[in-house]
Amino acid sequence: MTSAQSSPPGNSDELALLRQALSALEAQNQALQQQNQSLQRQLAWFQRQLFGRKSEQRVFDSVAEQGTLFPSAPAPASPASETVDIEAHQRRKNPLPGTPGDSGLRFDESKVPVKTIELSAPELTGEQADEYQIIRYDTTYRLAQRPGSYVVLKYVRPVLKHTPSQSVKTLPAPANVLDKSLADVSFIVGLLIDKFVYHLPLYRQHQRLQAAHIELSRATLTHLVHRAAALLEPIAQALLRSILQSHVLAMDETPTRAGRKKQPHAKRGQMRTGYYWPLYGDRDEVYFSFSSTRDSQHVMRLLADFKGTLLTDGYSAYESYIAQVQGVISAQCWSHSRRYFERALEDEPVLANEALDWIGALYAHERQIKQQGLSDAAKLAYRGEHSKAVVDAFFVWCRASAQRPDLRATDSPLLTALNYVINREAGLRVFLEDPAVAPDTNHLERTLRVIPLGRKNWLFSWSELGARQVGIIQSLLCSCKLQGVDPYIYLVDVMQRISQHPNSRIEELTPRIWKERFADQPMRSDVDS
Numbered sequence: 001m002t003s004a005q006s007s008p009p010g011n012s013d014e015l016a017l018l019r020q021a022l023s024a025l026e027a028q029n030q031a032l033q034q035q036n037q038s039l040q041r042q043l044a045w046f047q048r049q050l051f052g053r054k055s056e057q058r059v060f061d062s063v064a065e066q067g068t069l070f071p072s073a074p075a076p077a078s079p080a081s082e083t084v085d086i087e088a089h090q091r092r093k094n095p096l097p098g099t100p101g102d103s104g105l106r107f108d109e110s111k112v113p114v115k116t117i118e119l120s121a122p123e124l125t126g127e128q129a130d131e132y133q134i135i136r137y138d139t140t141y142r143l144a145q146r147p148g149s150y151v152v153l154k155y156v157r158p159v160l161k162h163t164p165s166q167s168v169k170t171l172p173a174p175a176n177v178l179d180k181s182l183a184d185v186s187f188i189v190g191l192l193i194d195k196f197v198y199h200l201p202l203y204r205q206h207q208r209l210q211a212a213h214i215e216l217s218r219a220t221l222t223h224l225v226h227r228a229a230a231l232l233e234p235i236a237q238a239l240l241r242s243i244l245q246s247h248v249l250a251m252d253e254t255p256t257r258a259g260r261k262k263q264p265h266a267k268r269g270q271m272r273t274g275y276y277w278p279l280y281g282d283r284d285e286v287y288f289s290f291s292s293t294r295d296s297q298h299v300m301r302l303l304a305d306f307k308g309t310l311l312t313d314g315y316s317a318y319e320s321y322i323a324q325v326q327g328v329i330s331a332q333c334w335s336h337s338r339r340y341f342e343r344a345l346e347d348e349p350v351l352a353n354e355a356l357d358w359i360g361a362l363y364a365h366e367r368q369i370k371q372q373g374l375s376d377a378a379k380l381a382y383r384g385e386h387s388k389a390v391v392d393a394f395f396v397w398c399r400a401s402a403q404r405p406d407l408r409a410t411d412s413p414l415l416t417a418l419n420y421v422i423n424r425e426a427g428l429r430v431f432l433e434d435p436a437v438a439p440d441t442n443h444l445e446r447t448l449r450v451i452p453l454g455r456k457n458w459l460f461s462w463s464e465l466g467a468r469q470v471g472i473i474q475s476l477l478c479s480c481k482l483q484g485v486d487p488y489i490y491l492v493d494v495m496q497r498i499s500q501h502p503n504s505r506i507e508e509l510t511p512r513i514w515k516e517r518f519a520d521q522p523m524r525s526d527v528d529s
Contacts, residue, residue, distance in 0.1 A: 034411065037347075041413060044346045105141050115144075150212050151527050153184055174526065177495045178227050182220075186525035188228050189491040191221060196450070196473050197487060199457035229469035231495060236287065236472040238507040239479060243281035244303070248331075248436045250280040250311040250444040251303075251318070253294060254451050257460035258467035271460050274467055276451050277302060280444040282436060284482040285512055288451070288471035292464055296320040303328075309437055314424055332427030334359060335440035340417035348414040351401060355417070358394040362387055366439055376435040383432050391429060398422055447478055479511040490514060493522035 123132045157171040177185045194200040202221045209216050243249065257271035277289045277298065291298040296317035303310070303321065309329040312318040313336040322330040341355040365387045369379050401407070402418040421428065431437040451474070461467040480487040494509045497518070501509060508517055 041343065041346060105143060147212065150187070150209065150214055152214075153526055177231065177499070178224070181224070181227070183224055184525055184527060185492055185495050186527045188224055189488055189495065191224060192228060192473055192491065193477070193487055195225070195458065196454065196470070196477055199450075199454050201458040225473075226466070226469060228495070229472045231498065232476060232491075233472050234503070234506050235494060235498065235509045236475045239285055239475055239510045240279070240287045240289075242283070242507060242510060242512070243279050243285050243287050244306050246281035246283065246306075246308060248282045248309045248311060248434070248438075249303075249306060250438070250441045251277065251299075252313065252441055252444050252448060253277050253315070253317075254448055256290075256451060256455055256467060258290070258292075259461070259464045272464075274464060276448070276467075276471060278444060278448045278451075280441075280447060283512060284479075285510070286444075286447050286478045286482065287475045288448075288478075290464070290468045290471045300324065309430065309434060311437060311441055313441065314420060329430060330427045331430035331434075331437050332424045333440045334362065334428060334431075335442055335445075337417075337421045337424070337428065340420050341414070344412070344414035344417050347412055348407075351414055352417075354397070355394075355414075358390060358397065362390050362394075362439065365390065379435040380433075383435070388432050391432060395422070395425055447482070450474055450478060476511065483511045483515055485511050485515050485519065489519075489522050489524075492525055492528075493518060496523045 121132070123129070124134075155173055157173060160169045160171070161167070162169065176183075177188065183191075191202075191205065194205055195202060202218060202225070206216070206218045206221060253275045256274050256276055258274040259272045261267075261270045261272050272292065274290060274292045275294050275298075277291060279287045279289065279302070289298070289302050294317065299317050299321045303325075307327045309331050310318065310322070311331040311333065313333050318330070322328055338356065338359045341352050341359070344352040365383070368386075369382055372378075374382060398418050398421055402415065402422060407415045407418075431439045454470070461470060476491070477487050480490050490511060494514065498506075498509060507513060
């Protein structure tokens with residue numbers, strides 16, 4: 001009997017259907033495997049963020065191992081491999097100026113209020129008091145706290161009557177920084193610092209006021225913040241103009257929630273996503289610009305007057321800006337490049353670790369430059385002699401690795417990392433040609449942490465106007481920190497000085513210049529006098 005005669009009619013159709021179903025299942029299985037791999041990578045990334053080491057500086061066990069990793073690029077000797085003999089000594093805390101020699105407590109007596117309590121010995125009173133004499137005084141310090149730190153200033157003003165004319169004259173109250181406001185400048189500044197430096201939301205500050213037996217509505221606190229930001233906005237704009245004059249400008253973006261969604265399908269209370277675009281100038285000044293979008297048009301508007309080197313990550317908005325302007329050099333961040341290889345550790349641990357070792361060697365050279373305190377000319381020469389060899393060998397390795405058939409045949413995150421750095425090679429090499437350019441934007445990322453910290457505490461801004469005012473205040477406070485200026489003293493001074501200061505010289509009130517001109521004799525509040 002032939003096979004055609006043995007197979008019942010219709011079996012061939014069923015077999016074709018089964019093959020189609022099998023092919024569909026195989027395709028579905030392959031898609032699920034790819035999805036599983038993607039989820040595993042995300043899980044591994046989150047675990048590394050929580051528990052892993054994220055430093056760009058790679059620690060090498062020995063110089064010999066470095067030689068095997070980088071045969072064409074000499075790497076500096078690891079500080080951990082050096083042996084230094086240190087004389088036996090007892091570790092002591094560095095004393096502050098005016099710190100008493102007491103156990104555990106360190107403070108500056110010239111800046112911290114001290115209440116002196118003199119204790120009387122019972123032996124110095126009574127019938128046998130003449131048998132004792134004081135030979136010295138011993139001092140004990142204890143740190144204490146008052147329940148509330150708020151003070152109400154009560155101005156008692158005389159009302160005069162001019163006898164010949166029978167007219168009455170009242171001495172006017174001292175001028176206030178905000179007209180018809182019940183708040184002294186010290187309270188307004190304290191409100192701003194508590195919220196934007198220590199991230200204490202206004203509703204918690206309202207609770208502290210109630211605990212101190214002071215009744216003030218939360219709406220009043222919000223209004224004070226808005227009026228203070230409007231008063232300080234001209235100074236923040238002068239700060240932005242100063243930053244745009246920088247030779248090297250670092251820029252990044254970070255999300256925030258600002259303003260309620262107004263779409264019909266939006267849930268009640270759902271907030272819109274906006275973005276802060278911090279600009280870090282080469283004179284240690286920072287400005288936080290707010291935008292409701294993340295497109296390149298905001299970058300174009302913000303950097304319209306900038307001519308210099310722009311240091312950023314690989315976000316396409318910066319690439320679009322660079323492509324449309326003349327006279328701006330694009331420098332790329334090595335730290336962001338490193339993160340792509342760090343994400344590939346689970347899939348390709350050997351190759352990913354090798355890439356991280358190359359970048360680690362680069363940062364080891366930067367560490368040597370910082371430790372030696374090299375000038376710009378010496379820094380440029382050092383990078384040309386040492387860092388350039390590492391960069392050249394790294395990109396040769398990247399191009400060779402990107403051609404591997406096993407990587408090109410799969411959706412490997414390592415191939416994504418390789419293509420990322422290869423496409424941005426020109427920008428990643430800029431720091432080798434300009435000593436003022438840093439290899440990364442880490443200095444900016446450290447400064448913009450105030451935004452994520454605030455996002456975790458006061459959560460959002462009710463409106464986009466409020467978000468812009470947050471950017472104004474944070475620009476001045478963060479610039480104070482970068483300049484080593486006390487933000488309380490600075491804000492108390494400039495909020496009183498701005499009404500009498502010429503607008504043509506408003507840049508003198510930015511933290512960097514204010515430190516030179518007014519820090520020695522700042523204007524103070526009556527509560528501090």
